[in-house]
Amino acid sequence: MINRNLLLILVGVLAVVAVGASYLYYNERQRGIDIEIGQNGISIEGK
Numbered sequence: 100m101i102n103r104n105l106l107l108i109l110v111g112v113l114a115v116v117a118v119g120a121s122y123l124y125y126n127e128r129q130r131g132i133d134i135e136i137g138q139n140g141i142s143i144e145g146k
Contacts (some may be wrong), residue, residue, distance in 0.1 A: 132144065
């Protein structure tokens with residue numbers, strides 16, 4: 100039988116990986132357009 104502490108550590112590691120992957124996926128989806136206002140006027144760029 101797997102040691103209970105080892106099982107809890109494994110579940111914790113999997114939870115951290117799931118949260119990290121969710122954050123990266125969310126961050127990637129938020130990229131839409133980039134609007135810059137500078138000396139050359141307004142620049143709108145799709146990402």
